[in-house]
Amino acid sequence: MRRANWPSTTAMIIAALLVFATAFLNKIVRQTQEDHTISIVQTFADEFAARLEEKLLTRVAMVDLLRRGWEDGRIDTASDFGEGAAAIQSQFPDIQAINWVNSDGVIIQVNPLEGNEAALGLNLRDLDEPASTLESSTRMNSFRLTRPIMLAQGGRGLAGYAPVFRNGNLLGHINLVFRTDLLIRLVMGSAIEASYAITLVDDGGVVYGNTEQSSGTKYASERSVEAGGRSWIITVTPRDALIDEARSFIDEALLATGLILALVIAVTINEWERNKRKLKEREDRFALAIEGTSDGLYDINVETLDTYLSPRWYQMLGYKPDEMPASYETFRTLLHPQDAATLPLIPEIIQTDRELLEGEFRMRHKNGTWVDILSRSRLVREGGRPTRIVGTHVDLTELRAEQRKLRRAAVTDDLTGLRNRRELEELLQEEQEISTSNERICLMRIDLDRFKSINDRDGHDAGDIVLCAVADRLRESTFGFQTIARMGGDEFLVGWRTRAHDDHIVQVARSLVAAIEAPVIYANKDLRVGASVGIAFIEGTGRASVGEAIVNADIALKAAKKTGRGRHAFFQQSMRDAALKDAALALDIRDGLERGEFEPYFQPQIDIKSNRIVGFEALLRWNHQELGVLSAAQFVPAAENAHLIEEIDDRMFREICLATKAIDELGLPHATVSINISTARLMNSELVDRLLWEVDRITVNPARICIELLESTLLNERMETAVNNIYGLARAGFRIELDDFGTGHAAISSLCNFPVSRIKIDRTFVAGIHSDPSLPAITETLIDLGNNLGITVLVEGVESEAERAFFEKTKCDEIQGFLVGRPMPLNQIPAWVRKWIAAHPPVGFTQIRA
Template structure:
């Protein structure tokens, strides 16, 4: 072999390796005189009886021209064969001795690594290994040299461009008859792309596994071909079952809530019939196998099918959404209930009313409805704080629940308003009986922080089928009845009747008319004199609201009485009165006339604005009106409806600025003595109901006498209203009342008619 060139020596070795020779080999052999001659080599494998393998062949010298031509062709074929077998092979062939030292390596090694093949011989190839792969590769190679087992290992090889590439080295040993390794034959294959793909897949699977774990997803995997079901560890933990329990349909069904079991059966039947959609979702309840706890599980499934359309695989993910469902329930409950009384709110209560009304209308049934207002809640809030008011509302809700029928639907509709729907009460007598029980229960005060809170309830009732055939109409009817109860003195039940609707229509008409009056600025003040009954001297006026009808002329305020209970319109009417009265005051003063004090009436809605006193005093300043000429009259409704610090601050602000405060209709309200002590009142006006027949009615005379003495003890001026006769005036004077107003001293007058009256006093 030493006489052959390196190239031809490789050809002969390759022929021996492949163990077959279809064509003779053409080789050059160096002779004694260093001359190279061409020979044709034929090889034949011979298996000896002792199991050894040897090669037998012939060597034929190629001399003549024809032979030379054949030689040339054979040489070209040989080179092409070698090129296709070695140079163009994607693999790098190599051989090694029994001790593992590399004896031969294919030419692609140099192309890949830049390391010459002779440098790779022995253990030189190790220098091309990635440092991180070196120890592992040597250990495997060494171990297989000892065991004689085939080698299959992947490692990174340093390329000529300085980068590394994954290669797969595989080799098998050729052994002799005694089983000793004669030589190793192997290949080195580029598997870089495949390795990266496998790594990417592995990383993707690991990310998926971690995502599944972090998302707390359980997986149910069903192979439709084999029928094998696989439950992931997370899914088993979700169900509360051990890892060794078989994943069976029976087990799954046994854990599902009975009400949801049919849905799961339908899904399993769809699987069996092959009708499962490509994507499906469902939420089921289960009882955990280990502790029986009820859990909500949301499932999301995907299916794959064969080219023929048959189901091949179903994967379902499961997520425990119990906490999410509980949170949703809490949110839903909060959206439909009052958090303080824990009763349904208006939205849920009214939806229940509409449902019951639709059912009753269809079946021809009747049922009762009550609308309820807690009396004196605002006074409790103002006097004791909102904590006390909240305690009162909760106590009322408990009292209402205690007397309500078992099937009643209760609700807190807002503020101090409650509602009760009674499906089994279909008569007025039934509603009256329930209301009596409730009002009786409300007579017991509520204890709160060492105080007893007293309250009552105003109730309006209506019967579906008698008073209305629709939910909204029934609600309107009960509302009208409740409004009548509150206007009638509170703490009572009023059942709906047709006159209430007529009154409501009248109030609506008044409100509409008042809006037009405000918009068109039709308010006109008329002035009623206040006089000293001892001397007849004019002390001032009370400005009374009138309005000018486009066709009918001046009208009394009774035509728009409902507007004074409407917060927006009441304020707007007061604003127009204030503007007109101050304009008239400025007119009188610029004319050199002294009208005394002019009073205007303020409503509860005015004080509810919070800045009422600031607005009035600023207006007086802009109009250059001295406060000594101005007076504010309020009724006890202002103090009752708005009480507390807000009204007190406004009244003190007026008093500090020199504006006098008069308490109108004194004696007809509640707790008047406490108001005289609490607020800076300058004037008490005796209501006209006590002035009438004062000369003949001893009771009225006694009340007037008491009020006059009370006013004197507080240092307040006392004014009698509604004085219409000389006899009444004399009797009032005898009782000590010095100031009066009424028809006897002058009817309300327009601005033009007051000039002469004022001038006469000069």
Template sequence: MSKRNSEILSLLEALKYQTNELLANQLLYNEMVDNNADGLIVVDGDGIIRFANKMAAKMFNCKKAKKLEGEMFGFNPVENAAIEIEIAIENKVTTVEMRASKIEWEGRSAMLLILRSGTDMGKIRSSLQKASESLKAMVNASPLAIIALDMGGAVTLWSRAAERIFGWSESEMRGQPFPLEDSPLEEIIERVLSGESFFEQEISGQFGLYGLSKIFNLWATPLSNTAGATGGVMLMIADITESKLQKNKMEHALLISEGRFRMALDNSPISVSSQDTDLRYTWAYNPLACVQEVQMLGKTDDDLFLPEDAALLSELKRSVLKSGNEKRGEVKIQCNGQLYFYDMSVEPIVGDAGEIIGVTCAATDVSALRHTESVATFALHHDTLTGLPNRMLFRDRLQQALVLAQRDGVQCFAVMHFGVDQFKTINQCFGHAVGDKLLLDVGKRLAMVMYEIDTVSRVGGDEFLILVHNIQDGRDAASVARKVIASLQQPFILNGQDTYLSASIGVAVYPNDGTTADDLLRNADAAMHLAKEDLGRGNYQFFCADMNSRAMHTFKLEGDLHRALEREEFHLHYQPQVDIKSNLIIGAEALIRWRHPEKGNIPPGEFIPAAESCGLIGPIGDWVLQAACRQHRAWLDAGLPAIRIAVNLSARQFLRGDLVEKVTQALAASGMQPCCLELELTESMLMHDVENMVNILHALKQMGVRLSIDDFGTGYSSLSYLKRFPLDILKIDRSFVNDLGTEADDGEIAKTIIAMAHALDLEVVAEGVENRRQLDFMRDFQCDFVQGYFFSKPLPAEEYARLLKARTLASDMAQAA
């Protein structure tokens, strides 16, 4: 745009601004009334104030004139007479002259009262003179031609801009009729005299002294006389002839430029668009994905694309609206089942005042490039024959599994090395093409029998690798291996005839058979060759015989557990819990024991995991709860004091959803008071499905059962979550007690846990107290209760009863130590 055009546009903006200013000045006389030095009040026939200016409000000590409206006027005005009244102005009684004249107000008879605290008319005339001069100066300063005509069409006001536009001076025009013959203004002025108004009306014709062709923007409004009737016309005229011609030239040039631009875009892979601040498309050229330009207009990305794609597009554009800086990024859009990739550049659209009014987007279609890259990446990491992951991708996923296992404490996963038996013979008999088809079918069967989370990989020849997740032990790995072998029992069709295959599998289980990728792969390979060479093919082999024996041991142990419940081989031992202040026994923790008829006592650390693995932990937990409640009832019947008994719960008991019912049944069957039953939970149990856990615990709490969190400090519970659970007791894990007073002292941790528990209004039990030093530390840390071998090992019910009868035994033992 040329400098001349810019000046014209700037002038038009200035004209528009000053025109609005002049329109506002038409209200000047109204403002003069409001700001008059005299108080002005309109009172209707009932004596009610209908209008008051600022001075009147000030005279009557009212902050706003509007507040006087509707009030009763306290004086009796006399028409066409000046009387004096006394009013209090600023806490001072002042005599005010009141003049009244009859007027019509909103169609009703009323009185206009003028209240004057002085009679300096010269001062008033001077003020009016200054206002008139100021108004005249503003009129002459305006770039708009300002013209006033009376009812006969004679000029009463002619500004300097009118002189420039029309060529006649003010002295020539004042009092003379405005020339209207054959002028577009003639009809407009007649309509204005009839009461119409025109705002920014564009007219064109030959005007002025020299009859030049002009284009005007016209504002025309009627002028009212003192009686409120139309008394003339006010015209404001802007000469836009030059700017209009320049605008037409610019529009023509823009059309030519736009045509060239569209020709350039027609054969371009770039989609160009603009959006407003609400990210609605205001303009678009070339489709975006499968959406045509006409479909985009007026809509947002949320209206046009899938939520995840629209969110990415909106995020990129909103960041530009917020920062005002250009942004660039790659986005993907799914449309009609096809995936598109775009390299998108987004820039802000800045308005005349410097504000951001939208964004422009240029999106280059890079779908073909990304597709090529995707094909290349897939080929790099997958077997070309079967499409399964190759050795490189398998090793990467195995490495990820190792990292996750070490980070999250995953107990077990397996690597299986799978080889088709006698594949060389098949190749020799049928040829490599048939052999490749066979390998493709084998890969499909393997993928079908494995879970999606697992990885099936072809690593070369007839060999495959399988990464098996979500197993608990070697027995699960053996089950998967049998399933893989079974998948090959159906015949394969080779050259139109049924062919039966077998395969050998080597199994390596993490962490027993290796903790690195190399170890697991090597050991699985060794086990596979052992299966092929020594066991006659068509079978699986763990890396070592010990693995087989352990899996068999676990299998037999689980079978014995099923029978143990039926044969009542379980029994409970009870370990005392002691009040650290009084050294008195206040409770006991019930601990399960298993006396196997052939193998003797089996440690809980061995059979509890097996019970969890085979799903018996729930029934065993129910038995412990019922047995502990019955024993408490038996002790009460024997005259022993009512202590509390702590029972450990398993996660399976919570997951079943009937825990509250089971506890209710156990209490009802035994007659045990709920307040004597304490249920112990672990941190990991609490953090599983928190909302459901909160509901269950509140239900138990309403029954009166006490709740404790066991082995605290070994899990990942959040303090904010702990506050939500209705707990009574926190048990410090023995690992924080064992090292008290040694170089690996965990005293500060234990002390902090106790302080935190007390802050949450929880009692604290320290587990594993085995010597006097540990007891002293717990006493110094203000722990509430202790439990451990320093006082007593877990005892059978009969021995615990004898200990309970001598409630002071714990105190005597502490003093003896």
């Protein structure tokens, strides 16, 4: 009976032992696998959080570089900002756009424009989340990120804003826009993405990934990241495929083969080895992914100083991993001596309460050069006790070199290689600081004469050659200029410390003018320019005095140019007073344009034989709200200096076209209207098209419009554009007439070389006609000259019957002056015409229409 039951009892005991052993082994294996998986996930979460924070803060640092450039004046234009933004975007492909937001919250510049057109013109203050973040960044004066938002460019992402202040005033915000999916993939890499799911949550809002539960949730590890005023919770979860690979079937095998202990042990050992291989493969894949990243990784045990340095870490410094030991001492040995003296040691680091550590330093490359390194690390604590420092090293050498190149380009003139005006004040302030008490800093502002004619006649390449030649002559000068800069266009500035008196300064100015006047050889031609010089001295100390001296030199330059070419002038306070007066007048002119205070006055012109009204001369007047009616001579020079004369000319031309239509209604269908065209307008290559467009729009015959040109304008360096415009106007049907004829230096050549239909004898030949015995002969000669060439002759400034009687005896065709009528607004012309016709009815006169 006991023999019959023995096998059964033994089998039960063996079975119980096998089941117990199987369950025990199964628990050990699964627990080991889960613990190892959790450890890998936690390690990856630490590395990922550190790298993500490094990437974010690196981009914020780039934005802060742009911000400092705005605030200290190194970036001052949209073009400068665009260049800086492009340099940053070339380094960081996950950045969607770097925009400029004005102080009203409107995006006015988008970089790059392609793909971001929808953001241009967007008012961020109309959008709740951007508006709130914009206000927060301004209040805190720091970079701030939004919650996840739908981008105007499409898709989901984040936007950050960094305020830019200058002198306490808000200029606007730099707007950084990036897509979180691109940033996360850049941090993860494609190899790691297949094994892990990443979720980023900001205050309940999903920044990246999704929050759905999965089978890997129990292995998930959470970390927090702080950036731009936002706190993100990162959840790293292993994907199902990775968990499936790690899953063991030892328990099923043991239960299935529990009666055969040897087989169970063999299966257990086989499964154990297989799982070890899988874990090794996963670790190898993770190591390959780390090796493939652009950042060097390190992991230091703060107690034992055992150190892990990734292959990429060695590669950044030119070494192979087996060339130097992976130790903390290796890291300290390669540090630049200056940086090693300031970089904290591990005992100092673990005493801090900070978890995130960041620093930038230099490390020695194998070839002896220094590599710029950005270090971002996390102090890992277990049970409140610091155990490890885990982080990344990023090679910033190329980025820093590009930044230095951009900084150099920002302060250097591309064409001449001289400093540009951006760094000028800083350079002069340095000279100011090292000058002695018996020295003064002299500034000479130099403007090239006749340079524009070279550009127009010989082309811009020739102009560039001349500018480079002038720059070389300034460099080669024997006067020892400490500062030489190109101010823009054809203006230069030199500055130096000197003890010399004004007489010597004058000799320097004359020598510079003489050197610049020497010919420049280009295409077998001698190109010649002159120079005018404005001289000022830096008075006092500080940046303000430097800026004031630069302005003073410019004021003196303008004064020198007014006296002729090749001149120099020392700054005087009266010049500044005059400049301020001109500036105030220019502002007043601009306001007058907005208020419509400028209008033409019309002075009649008649046929001297028949008294027939032949036309009117349009004279510019300003109906100033305080000073009354001002003549052109009182404000035109200021308008020209303020570059407002073309706008005034445009309005005048439009008004005289309309006036011509009104004059038709007075029964004067053939009367012309003369208008003076400024030299600046005549140099505009679009002049003919613009005037033709205006007469077509108002339906006026161009033959009714006389374009008055001063003889001095025709002789102004014989600009090619001006000559083309004169002939173009004549071909278009406009009449060309020469004003102030006989007062220039080449009256006959003007008549021969240009399509002149009428000449106007200047008032200077009329006023003394009865007192100066030489004037009658001169005047009659000018009149005969016009008649012999078939050109109509009009005499200006006839104010008495005696003067009229004299010209009636000559071959003069027409007269104009106070005797006929004073300049009058358009609404007074009908009354004057009626009065004139009543007193001087011409033969064949058509009655004025009612």
